[in-house]
Amino acid sequence: MTENYILEIKDLKKKFGSFAALKGINLKVNRGEIIGLLGPNGAGKTTTIKIITGLLKADSGEINIFGENIISGLPTWIKEKIGVVFEESNLYYRLSAYDNLLFFARINGINKTKVEELLKEYKLYDVRKKAVKNFSKGMKKRLMICRSLLAEPEILILDEATGGLDPISAEIIRQKISKLKAEGKTVLLSTHYLEEADRLCDRVAFINQGSLIALDKPSVFKQNLKQDFIELKFAYDNYSLNKADLKKELSVLLKKGEEYKVEKDSFYLKIFIEEEVFNRLNKIAAQYKLLELKKREGDLQEVFKQINS
Numbered sequence: 001m002t003e004n005y006i007l008e009i010k011d012l013k014k015k016f017g018s019f020a021a022l023k024g025i026n027l028k029v030n031r032g033e034i035i036g037l038l039g040p041n042g043a044g045k046t047t048t049i050k051i052i053t054g055l056l057k058a059d060s061g062e063i064n065i066f067g068e069n070i071i072s073g074l075p076t077w078i079k080e081k082i083g084v085v086f087e088e089s090n091l092y093y094r095l096s097a098y099d100n101l102l103f104f105a106r107i108n109g110i111n112k113t114k115v116e117e118l119l120k121e122y123k124l125y126d127v128r129k130k131a132v133k134n135f136s137k138g139m140k141k142r143l144m145i146c147r148s149l150l151a152e153p154e155i156l157i158l159d160e161a162t163g164g165l166d167p168i169s170a171e172i173i174r175q176k177i178s179k180l181k182a183e184g185k186t187v188l189l190s191t192h193y194l195e196e197a198d199r200l201c202d203r204v205a206f207i208n209q210g211s212l213i214a215l216d217k218p219s220v221f222k223q224n225l226k227q228d229f230i231e232l233k234f235a236y237d238n239y240s241l242n243k244a245d246l247k248k249e250l251s252v253l254l255k256k257g258e259e260y261k262v263e264k265d266s267f268y269l270k271i272f273i274e275e276e277v278f279n280r281l282n283k284i285a286a287q288y289k290l291l292e293l294k295k296r297e298g299d300l301q302e303v304f305k306q307i308n309s
């Protein structure tokens with residue numbers, strides 16, 4: 001593998017029973033980069049993260065972290081360099097915030113001054129003696145991030161760090177993620193929000209139904225959303241049912257000058273797309289088989305059409 005990549009995922013596949021949750025994910029993450037996994041519910045983001053962190057075993061594929069192939073298990077020296085925050089809490093609710101961190105610090109031989117530093121940094125010091133069961137969602141999430149940072153990991157993996165939080169808690173967490181990048185950490189985060197990915201990430205991997213369907217800088221995505229057509233390729237198994245439903249959903253999004261066409265067993269949508277529309281499509285992608293999302297360079301005919309519409 002190339003040395004610059006701190007994490008490299010090759011053709012990762014995972015089935016649950018007969019259901020293919022990951023259909024061959026490829027991704028290379030540079031040291032010091034923030035990569036966003038963007039995608040609707042059930043896309044495969046958490047499964048990818050669980051495999052990277054050793055909680056799940058892939059059926060096939062390869063993962064290299066710090067140059068080490070880890071598909072058959074994570075050695076302790078690598079585990080220590082990765083901090084993880086999952087959607088579900090891994091805190092002891094009856095213990096105070098302070099005791100939660102102290103417990104994990106002691107297990108890992110970490111000094112309690114680090115615990116205090118983190119509590120202060122994440123604005124939890126004043127409530128450190130409160131039981132976690134009385135914390136708000138945002139406070140719990142901040143404490144989970146503190147826990148993941150105790151061992152000063154080089155890579156931080158955040159699964160839905162801001163999902164379901166009030167705007168202020170979400171904002172505090174976003175600011176902290178930016179700060180972690182400035183400190184040189186590599187961050188992999190999953191999110192449903194394009195806006196969040198745009199603000200935080202160097203690159204965004206758009207995942208749908210177990211496949212990585214687009215990978216680019218968020219600025220390119222956003223720019224494309226405003227200025228170019230994007231071509232979406234859907235597939236439908238049950239022609240009569242899915243096509244009618246999908247057409248109905250998509251026709252609500254279409255504006256003047258935009259069009260869709262059906263070709264063989266695929267469905268193409270050429271749409272002058274804006275962010276709200278993208279977010280809506282993100283939801284539609286969860287229900288239907290979105291196979292590909294790609295930028296189409298506006299050719300002369302398209303430019304002409306846009307001018308005329």
Ligand SMILES: Nc1ncnc2c1ncn2[C@@H]1O[C@H](COP(=O)(O)OP(=O)(O)OP(=O)(O)O)[C@@H](O)[C@H]1O
Nearest residue numbers: 016019021039040041042043044045046047048192
């Ligand atoms: N242990 C499991 N057993 C069976 N199916 C599973 C299991 N874990 C995940 N899945 C399925 O695999 C697919 C991918 O799930 P995953 O949790 O990776 O999605 P996600 O992109 O993280 O979604 P969300 O944004 O809702 O968290 C989903 O259809 C899910 O139902």
